[in-house]
Amino acid sequence: MCYNIAFLTKRLEKYAERYKESLPPALFESASRMNESRDLxxxxxxxxFEHPTLPIVSRSGILFARWGLIPNWVRNSHDAAEISTKTLNAVGETIFEKPSFRGNILTRRCILGVDGFFEWRTFNNRKYPYYITSATGDLLSFGCVYDLWTDRQTGEVVHSFSVITTPANPLMETIHNTKKRMPLILQKEHEKLWVSPSLQPADVANLIRPLHNDHLRAHTISMNANNSRNDRNYPEITDHVVYPALGLFG
Incomplete structure (x- = not known):
């Protein structure tokens, strides 16, 4: 699955520029004007599980959305909080069937651009953390779905999203060797297509597949990443740490 990421983009206009081709021209120009001084x-x-609010790219523009999708049909804030812990990810193989996702996969697809993500390999009863990035140094474009939920008590409208997952490619099978899953990562040439409102269901399904190994690189990092009670939000968390027990893959 995919529950942990690095997001290092500090300026919204830089993020908008990266996804310029996926945004309608008018919305890109508007985003550039409105957000030219906005920090991220x-x-x-x-x-x-911290439910951070992050910028997602959609055909409606760049939206700020909470990680953990809240379906629009949820009745109250208690139920919203409960379901959002279960919708951090959406399994690609069943996304057209599950009530939380089946409408959104057709009409509310989006992209989350991240610098990298974290996953764990189990070896000799120990968990070794890895940091996975693009082989080119570019952002990784996660294929996601989003929804809008209105709190009936306060009137607040909440945007929220789920990261779609696929079966692991060979690299990720070695790393995430228990669940053998990975996030849906779109190739750059498929980003604009992913958010297109005219995409047919069969074409959407064809895009939900594992990214090839060649597009990714990975290395082991500090065991400090293993404990959620630790402060893990510091630059050196992604530094390479060698574990001799893992041999060439450590």
């Missing part, structure tokens, strides 16, 4: 919250390590 960078995260060296953040867990989805």
């Amino acid at each position: 919250q960078p995260w060296h390590f953040v867990s989805g």
Whole structure:
């Protein structure tokens, strides 16, 4: 699955520029004007269970959305809080069937651009943390779905999203060797297509597949990443740490 990421983009206009081709021209120009001085919250390590608010790219523009999708049909804030811990991810193989996602996969697809993500390999009863990034140094574009939920008590409208997951590619099978899953990572040429409102269901399904190994690189990091009670949001958390027990893959 995918519950932990690094998001280091500090300026919204830089984020908008990266996804310029996926935004309608008018919305890109508007975002550039409105957000030319807007700062973003960078995260060296953040867990989805903290429900951070992050910028997602959609055909409606760049939206600030909470990680952990709240379906629009949820009745109250108690139920919203409960379901959002279960919707950090959306399984790609069943996304067209699950009530929380089946409408959104057709009409509310979006992209979350991250610097990297974290996963764990189990070896000899120990968990070794890895940091996975793009092989080119570019942002990784997670394929996601989002929804809008209105709190009936306060009137607040909350945007929220889920990261779609796929079966692991061979690299991720080695790292995430228990669940053998990985986030849906879109190739750059598929980003604009992913958010297109005219995409047919069969075409959407064809895009939900594992990214090839060649597009990713990975290295082991500090065991400090293993404990959620630790402060993990610091720059050195992604530094390479060698574990001799893992041999060439450590």
